[in-house]
Amino acid sequence: QLPWAQGPETWALWQFTEVEAPRRLGFVISFADANHNVAPSPFGGPWPARIAITVTLERHAGIGRGTLLTLRSTPLDASDAELAAFREAMSSIEVGWGQTLESLADFVSTVR
Secondary structure, eight states: OOTTOOSSOOEEEEEEEEEETTTEEEEEEEEEOTTSOBOOOTTOSOOOSEEEEEEEEEEOOSGGGOEEEEEEEEEESOOHHHHHHHHHTHHHHHHHHHHHHHHHHHHHHHOO
16 A cells, blocks of 8 residues: 555556666556556546656765666656656656655665
């Protein structure tokens, strides 16, 4: 259940399409029902049914010599209205992924 979704129970479906350890991860995300079927967005209105995500990891030579994570998202087979809705939501999407990655960094720091 997604904590921000209103109304009936909402699920996310992640279908992994590429794993190139330790550099690249690809997957397609969709809203889904409890039976793993792609479902409409809980937001209402137009939204892409499937979004391809590519995550790349590169060594970073700067301060701390950490890892640079790049995340790209691309709607798949989306209508013009779905593409427009996706573009309009980009700032919210960036905030959501930022919070997700901050949570991941917090978790990783506890298991080192």
